[in-house]
Amino acid sequence: MTVTDRALGAAPALTHFAGRAGDHNDRAMVGSRLVAASFAARFGAEPVVIGQPQPALSVGWKEELAAALPALQEMSQRYEQLLGDGGVPVTALSRCAVALATLPRIAAHRPDAVVVWFDAHADINTPQTSETGYLGGLALSGPLGLWDSGLGSGLLPQNTILVGARDIDPPEQHLIDRGDIELVEVGPGLPEELRRAIGGRPVYVHLDCDVLEPGTVPTDYLVPGGLSLAQLHQAAEVLAESEIIGVEIGEFESPADAAPVAPLIDALEPVLQAVERPLNANRAGA
Known part of the structure; x- marks a missing residue:
């Protein structure tokens, strides 16, 4: 699908994945609701809600995947429908593992696009290489076809860019070192390196909040050396x-309905404006 096709009437399609997906606490299920509400206010539309909050299990990847599978399958179907209709997904996730459902559909409908994965972790372990058995650590490797999640694959390594990853396990580092997947590191040269890596291709954005410097927003893993909100805004530009072609945000945690989402959404404003660009161009020409 081209930008022209999108201009024929596709608006941002808001989705809130509200359920658990490998959670070891309940806070991201609360936080995702806050992100979804912020999207709703920003775009003036209510999101489609997939799944419902349930107590975190905090068990191994196999049990977590089995528990989350019905909601993940529903999420996959949601993306299949909205992408088939020319929609542009803007999605609030609880955990990164929901990408097991979203990215295979992105790869199927937009094989020309690159997935830009903002995360403190590479998330390209497999069940065989993971030392923790955490489902979120397998979130990108499933769509890449490095293991069979049951939710599909099809994402090509050359269409995958890691940004800000710095807590990387040896098997993951091996894939990066041999050039299978590109890593853009945090630093003053990040905007230029990111621009070069994208190379003008269409972009699907995945943001795990732990890519940010600890304490910037509430999230689970605290890995020093992350992005500031100003640096995230530069990357968004x-x-x-x-x-x-779409945006998903996960791992925003909140113990109650009080965590400040606005600074995060403000940092991503260039991306959110770009989501609306074809629709606005169509309206201007009407």
Whole structure:
């Protein structure tokens, strides 16, 4: 699908994945609701809700995947429908593991696009290489076809860019070192390196909040050396130079309905404006 096709009437399609997906606490299920509400206010539309909050299990990947599978399958079907209709997904996730459902559909419908994965972790372990058995650590490797999640694959390594990953396990580092997947590191050269890596291709954005410096927003894993909100905004400006085919945000935690989401959404504003760009162009020409 081209930008012109999108301009024929596709609005941002808001989705809130509200259920558990490998959680070891309940806070991201609360936080995802806050992100979804912020999206709703920003775009003036209510999200489609997939799944429902349930107590975290905090068990191994196999049990977590089995428990989450019905909601993940529903999420996959949601993406299949909205992408088939030309929609642009703007999605609030609880945990990164929901990408097991979203990214295979992105790869199927937009094989020309690159997935830009903002995360403190590479998440390209497999059940065989993971030392923790955490489902979230397998979130990107499933869509890449490195193991069979039951939710599909099809994402090509050359269409995958890690940004800000710094807590990387040896098997993951091996894939990066041999050039299978590109890593853009945190630093003053990040905008230029990100622009080069994207190479003008359409972009799907995945943001795990732990890519940010600890304490910036509430999230689970605290890995020093992360992005500031100003650096995230600079990266968002680079992303917005391309066609943005969708956005998903996960791992925003809150113990109650009080965590401040606005600074995060403000940092991503260039990307959110780019999501609306074809629709606004169509309205202007009407």
